[in-house]
Amino acid sequence: MINRRKFISASAVSSLAALIGKKAWASEAPAIVKGKPVVISTWDAGLAANKGAWEILGKSGRALDAVEAGVRVTEDSLNCCVGLGANPDRDGFVTLDACIMDENFNCGSVAFLERIKHPISVARRVMEKTPHVMLVGSGAQQFAVAEGFPLEEQKLSLDAQRSYEEWLKKSEYKPVINIENKGNASTSFAPAKLANGEWNHDTIGMVAMDANGNLSGSCTTSGMGFKMRGRLGDSPIIGAGLYVDNEVGACTATGQGEDVIRVSGSHTVVELMRQGLSPEAACKKAIERIVRIKKDKIKDIQVAFLALNKKGQVGAFAIHKGFSYAIKSNDVEKLVNAKSWTS
Ligand code: GLY
Numbered sequence: 001m002i003n004r005r006k007f008i009s010a011s012a013v014s015s016l017a018a019l020i021g022k023k024a025w026a027s028e029a030p031a032i033v034k035g036k037p038v039v040i041s042t043w044d045a046g047l048a049a050n051k052g053a054w055e056i057l058g059k060s061g062r063a064l065d066a067v068e069a070g071v072r073v074t075e076d077s078l079n080c081c082v083g084l085g086a087n088p089d090r091d092g093f094v095t096l097d098a099c100i101m102d103e104n105f106n107c108g109s110v111a112f113l114e115r116i117k118h119p120i121s122v123a124r125r126v127m128e129k130t131p132h133v134m135l136v137g138s139g140a141q142q143f144a145v146a147e148g149f150p151l152e153e154q155k156l157s158l159d160a161q162r163s164y165e166e167w168l169k170k171s172e173y174k175p176v177i178n179i180e181n182k183g184n185a186s187t188s189f190a191p192a193k194l195a196n197g198e199w200n201h202d203t204i205g206m207v208a209m210d211a212n213g214n215l216s217g218s219c220t221t222s223g224m225g226f227k228m229r230g231r232l233g234d235s236p237i238i239g240a241g242l243y244v245d246n247e248v249g250a251c252t253a254t255g256q257g258e259d260v261i262r263v264s265g266s267h268t269v270v271e272l273m274r275q276g277l278s279p280e281a282a283c284k285k286a287i288e289r290i291v292r293i294k295k296d297k298i299k300d301i302q303v304a305f306l307a308l309n310k311k312g313q314v315g316a317f318a319i320h321k322g323f324s325y326a327i328k329s330n331d332v333e334k335l336v337n338a339k340s341w342t343s
Helices: 014-021 046-057 063-076 119-129 137-146 158-170 257-262 265-274 279-300
Strands: 038-042 096-101 107-113 134-136 203-209 215-221 242-245 249-255 303-309 314-318 324-329 333-337
Touching: 038 046, 038 063, 038 249, 038 303, 046 063, 046 203, 046 324, 046 333, 063 096, 063 119, 063 203, 063 215, 096 119, 096 242, 107 119, 107 137, 119 134, 119 137, 119 215, 134 137, 203 242, 203 249, 203 303, 215 242, 215 249, 242 265, 249 257, 249 265, 249 279, 257 265, 257 279, 265 279, 265 303, 279 303, 279 314
Parallel strands: 107 134
Antiparallel strands: 038 203, 038 324, 096 107, 096 215, 203 215, 242 249, 249 303, 303 314, 324 333
């Protein structure tokens, strides 16, 4: 069956206007959030995730605990674009990737993990309980079970099942940029508004600074819907989907993981901030690097970076319009439309 499936690239730029039109409640970013703590996360689902993180940050808790709790909210939503309710790979299995990093360069990651509801928490256990950074596949699952994580039933959610059946009719890769935002703030978990036989990225990345000024980050994903079995994107890769340097700042990525990996995206953004660039300028420079590499293929690719520096400045930049991120601090709680390379 795999042989007759084709990689097809297709632009969906025309759908952007409709997507953006729904987001009248989004606004441009504040450059600096006053005071600590602060949490930012990718896409509309970040609003709910930030609330989860705030349960900890708002009580002077540690950023690491907050970024784990925050994205667990998204993983918990079985109808969401992240976690076990998400679209499967080409062979009909949901496989999950996640990573986490704290203020001391401790990091943990799991990839190609099946039947475990909270990959982010398994990633944290890898970080805290093993001498390793990354566990994958059946080994990651074995570790998770040994750590007491329940092995969930291998069953697609109803909506993922519908999407998969639809996708099987053509079995094409059909990138639809910004598909993460087909819902809105209140219905972004509504699966009917997510992929129906479409290819998507399904990621939440979060970075936070706690009341002590310490940074941490998390990233969790089901990866591209209907991906090749075994495919990993950037999200479980420290330096690509996420990077934290407590002296400088933190960054997370979303979008087409292959192109984030190509430029070690999140690490690149942090290094650019180290050189003095603001978070937005650093994200923009990293995006420009991808644009230079991909040339005319760029019209089919969405990548966005979201960063926070040690001063509490927040910034993001995307290839295409339509990327939003959620921000929460003591005085701000909102969704922001990021600037982009294409207008
Ligand atoms: N950015 C998520 C992925 O490409 O899998």
